[in-house]
Amino acid sequence: MTQAIALDTDVSRQSVALARALTAAIRVWALYPPEHPSVVAAVTRLVETIREAAAGAAITFGVTPSTLMLGGMPLAPDQPVADAARILHDHDILQIAFLGDVPESTARALLALLSTPPEDVRGAGGPAVGWATQGHATVALEQIDYEKILEDKELDERTRRDDVWRSIVSSIGRGDADFDETQQQRLLSISHIASEIRDLATDAIEPKRNIDGSPLLTTQAATVLAVFRHLTGIVGVAEPQRLPDVIQKIAAATAALDPHLVMQMMQADGTSEDDALLVARIAAAFDDDKVAELLATALARDGKATLRLAQVFDAIAPDEQRKRRVLAATHSRLGEQEFGKSSQFRAVWSSMETLLLNYDETPYVSDGYRVALEGAAARGDVLAGRNLPPELPEWVETLEQENVRALSVTLITDLLRIETRADRVEEIVEDMIALLDDLLFAGDFTLARLVLRELRQASAAEVAPAAARSALTTCGESVALREASALLGDFDDETLAVFTECCALIGPVSTRALLPAFATEVETPASRRARDLVQWFRADAIGFITPLVDDERWFVQRNAAVLLGTTKSAEAVPPLQVLLRKTDTRVLRAAVSALAGIDDASAARALQTVLRATSGERRLAVTQALVAERDRRVVPMLARLLAESDPFGDDHGIVIDMLAAVRHLGDERAVSAVTTVMTRTRWFRWKKARAFKTAAVQALVAIASPSAVQALDAARQRGDRMLRKIIGQVTR
Numbered sequence: 001m002t003q004a005i006a007l008d009t010d011v012s013r014q015s016v017a018l019a020r021a022l023t024a025a026i027r028v029w030a031l032y033p034p035e036h037p038s039v040v041a042a043v044t045r046l047v048e049t050i051r052e053a054a055a056g057a058a059i060t061f062g063v064t065p066s067t068l069m070l071g072g073m074p075l076a077p078d079q080p081v082a083d084a085a086r087i088l089h090d091h092d093i094l095q096i097a098f099l100g101d102v103p104e105s106t107a108r109a110l111l112a113l114l115s116t117p118p119e120d121v122r123g124a125g126g127p128a129v130g131w132a133t134q135g136h137a138t139v140a141l142e143q144i145d146y147e148k149i150l151e152d153k154e155l156d157e158r159t160r161r162d163d164v165w166r167s168i169v170s171s172i173g174r175g176d177a178d179f180d181e182t183q184q185q186r187l188l189s190i191s192h193i194a195s196e197i198r199d200l201a202t203d204a205i206e207p208k209r210n211i212d213g214s215p216l217l218t219t220q221a222a223t224v225l226a227v228f229r230h231l232t233g234i235v236g237v238a239e240p241q242r243l244p245d246v247i248q249k250i251a252a253a254t255a256a257l258d259p260h261l262v263m264q265m266m267q268a269d270g271t272s273e274d275d276a277l278l279v280a281r282i283a284a285a286f287d288d289d290k291v292a293e294l295l296a297t298a299l300a301r302d303g304k305a306t307l308r309l310a311q312v313f314d315a316i317a318p319d320e321q322r323k324r325r326v327l328a329a330t331h332s333r334l335g336e337q338e339f340g341k342s343s344q345f346r347a348v349w350s351s352m353e354t355l356l357l358n359y360d361e362t363p364y365v366s367d368g369y370r371v372a373l374e375g376a377a378a379r380g381d382v383l384a385g386r387n388l389p390p391e392l393p394e395w396v397e398t399l400e401q402e403n404v405r406a407l408s409v410t411l412i413t414d415l416l417r418i419e420t421r422a423d424r425v426e427e428i429v430e431d432m433i434a435l436l437d438d439l440l441f442a443g444d445f446t447l448a449r450l451v452l453r454e455l456r457q458a459s460a461a462e463v464a465p466a467a468a469r470s471a472l473t474t475c476g477e478s479v480a481l482r483e484a485s486a487l488l489g490d491f492d493d494e495t496l497a498v499f500t501e502c503c504a505l506i507g508p509v510s511t512r513a514l515l516p517a518f519a520t521e522v523e524t525p526a527s528r529r530a531r532d533l534v535q536w537f538r539a540d541a542i543g544f545i546t547p548l549v550d551d552e553r554w555f556v557q558r559n560a561a562v563l564l565g566t567t568k569s570a571e572a573v574p575p576l577q578v579l580l581r582k583t584d585t586r587v588l589r590a591a592v593s594a595l596a597g598i599d600d601a602s603a604a605r606a607l608q609t610v611l612r613a614t615s616g617e618r619r620l621a622v623t624q625a626l627v628a629e630r631d632r633r634v635v636p637m638l639a640r641l642l643a644e645s646d647p648f649g650d651d652h653g654i655v656i657d658m659l660a661a662v663r664h665l666g667d668e669r670a671v672s673a674v675t676t677v678m679t680r681t682r683w684f685r686w687k688k689a690r691a692f693k694t695a696a697v698q699a700l701v702a703i704a705s706p707s708a709v710q711a712l713d714a715a716r717q718r719g720d721r722m723l724r725k726i727i728g729q730v731t732r
Contacts, residue, residue, distance in 0.1 A: 013430075014053040015061070015070050018098075020080040021049040026087060029111040043107050050102045060097040063088045077477050090118045091127050095142040106136040169203045172226055184234055191231050191246045198253035201227045205261075216483065221264040224257065225275050232278060251285035259294050292329035408435060409447045413454040425464040429455070429471045433478075436471075440480035443487075445498040452505035476509030485513040489526030500533060508537040511544035518548060518559040531563060539569035549575045554584040561587060565594025573602045580610045585621040592621075596637045604640040608654065638662055639673035647677055647692040648685045659695035668705035675700070675711045681720055693723050697730045 025042040033039070053059050062069035067077075068085050075081050088096060091114060113127060124130045128143040164186045171179065179187065190196040204227050205220040228250050235246045254262055266279055412435060416428050432451055439448040452475070458468035475481060484499065491499060503510040510533075517530035534541050541563075548560035561579050564572040572594070579591035592610075595603045641658050645651035655677060662670045678696035681689065697715075700708040716727050 011053075011070070012076055014049075015059070015068070015075055016078050016081055018049045018053040018059070019061075019068055019075065019078070019084040021046045023080040023084045023087070025107070025111055026084075026114050029115050034108065043104055043111070046111075047102055047104055047107050050098045050107075054098050054100055058097055058099045060095060062095050063093050065089045073479070076474060087114055091116075091121050092118070092144045093127050093141055094144045095140075097140040099138050099140060102138045106138050109134055109136055110139055165200075165203075169200070172204045172223065172230065173207060175226070177230075179230070179234070184238070187231055187234050188238055191235050191242070191249065194249040194252035194256075197227075197231065197249055198256045201253065201257065215258075215261070216479075217261060217264045218483075220261055224254075224261065224265055225278065228254075228278060228282070229275065247281050247285050251282050254282055255294055262294060291326045292332075295326065295330045405439070405442070405444060406447060409439075409450055413450060416454050416458055420463060422464040422467075425458070426467045429458070429464070429467045433471050433474055436475050437478055437480040440475075440478070440484045443484065445484070445495065445502055449498055449502050449505065452502055456505050472506050473509050476506045477512055481506070481510060481513040482516070485530070486516065486526075488514070488517060488529050489524055491529075496529060500536075503533055504536065508540035508544060511537060511541045515544075515548060518563065519551075519553070519556055520559075521555040527559070531566065534563050535566040538567045539571050542567055542569065542571050542575070546575050549578055554582075554587055557582055557584070557587045558590040561590035561594045565590075565597050568598055570598060570600040570602050572598065573600070573606055576603075577606050577609075580606065588621050599636055601640070604637060604644060607637065608641055608644060608651075635662070635665060635667040635669045638665075639670050642670075642673040642677050647680060648682050648688055652688050652692065655692050656695050659692065659699045663695070663699040663702040666703050668703050668707050671700065671703060671705065671707045671711055674703075675715075678711075678715060678723065679719060686722070689722060690726070694726050694730065697723075697726050701730060 021042075025046045028038050028042040050059075059070070063085055064074075066082055066085055067074045068081055068088075069075070113121065113131065121127050121130065126143040128141045131139075131141045164182055168179070168183050168186060171183070190200055201224045205215075205223045208216045208219040208223055231250065232243065232246060236243055254265070266283065412428060412432055416425065416432065419425050419428060432455060436448055436451055439445070439451065452472070455468045455471050455475075459465050459472060461468070488496075488499070503514075514530040514533055517524075517526045520527050534545065545560060545563050548556050548563070551557060551560070557579055561576060564576050564579075576591050576595050579587055580595075582588060582591075592607065595607050638658050638661055642655060642662075645655050645658070647655040659674065659677070662674060674696050678693055678700070680692075697712070700712050712727060712731070715723055719727070
């Protein structure tokens, strides 16, 4: 089971708190004058929150239209976070960094900027341009460069890849290991140019994203390794003498990728020996400049050194002299950037340098423990010659990861069960969220089910039930659940049953994690299983299905209609009405079929409206959808349409079509509605009356049930003159 890089719980909580404080301060600034006590309190709270989140270093947020990104990962879903992202994005801010302690004057200047109408900010050259003139060094802004975007778009159009390139990307994305001769020749050609290698890797990983657009770093890292593995494999067979040169070019391509992706690739857990050897060869091929460039990019983006970065740096440059050379080059590169010019950079750089040069962690290991470690090998040799206790294998087994994980689950669920203080329950619940992420990433759904059961019980308890409900929501929206759902089609029946129960315990919000399964034109095992899961939630899942309705792809819209239809709920009618207005007839048919299965007056009115508003091909598509698979579940809907339509007015064509559909299905449940239509009369409407009466008689003849025969006999005896004549002609 792959693992994605998740935000540290404390970092995530502090970051969300910072976004909330920023949103609140912007709103207060817009309502009151700068000297108002509410503004003073909001600014003070914002400054304190920044200080806590930055922790004396720096914190950098990427800005998207809907959320804020930290370290390449979206912050926890929260409305104030979304509001802050929207405000920043509306002001063309691509990235915002808080570099240590921010004075109140800087916070006030930032609030003033974000309260200025976006068009005025653009007119002054953009937020970064105006901000740079104010000299506030503790907050750095990067703005969207629209000219660069347009240039890149034009360049992409000129250099669009051909079919062979796209077929290679598609094969790698599917995990195929076999390439035809044309593809192999193209891969050999790509292996000569580092930029082509980088572009191939970039194209291959682009689809590996969550539904919100955030990258699946673990999956992307595995895909990049697959690209490099295919290249070296083909070169090793066809042109083995070029292999060292290809490794150099792969190293150059790697240095140009996102530093977080490179770090994930360099530290990918569970890789094969071949991949581990390939990673080692790539690392050895990095020269000092490439390592410095990678390091500078990572440090500038995060604003601090992390343990993961230190581990990768140690693997690439294990020699201390080389480390110092690379750090000197990195310092020089950072000095040319905005981050390196800030007043806080010197203190930040000192902590960075300390961590990167002292990765061995010796300052954190006691002398006694270090001595014990150094003598462990010798003691092991001595013990190996002695008689070991027979229980030793069982003792060792208790230290395996699965047992430790099971013990963690037991302890934390027991703690939650016996805790009576609300504040302690909230802390335990936070720990359970992190544990659930670990369990879902590891594919251990059995233990995850135990944790979710306790959270579900706690959500109805007297002590902090809101915290437990919030934890279930967080789990349903987590990257871990999305990663687990991506393997839905590969689960065996036992695993599927446990995973299904996990989703049921989480609640309807787990539907969000299942949505990627419906981005397929043909039904797959994953989409079928996901549909069954969504169907289990019925109407409660509708709010989480609606994002599919807004997707531009016709097959996603069709799948949305099918999902909405499985709920059998009147609440699904409004989004289905949106789908009825789509131009693709395949979507229209699916939406009509879904509405036909909903036994509610609002569904009937929706169908009646679309029948009245359409004609020609679209109206034919609606009628065909009602009877396409001879699904007798639509008969009550047809009967309702007949009962609510006026055969003498604008609904005349609808009545004719519905009677034809009833005749096609031949179900006696429609006899009553058909009989009512058949006996209706009105002066001076002879032509329309003959048309629908003939269609009604033909429908009853086709049904041929005892009740239909009885209705015809009664009409033959007591019906109007025109009806009796039509019955005679049709039944002759």
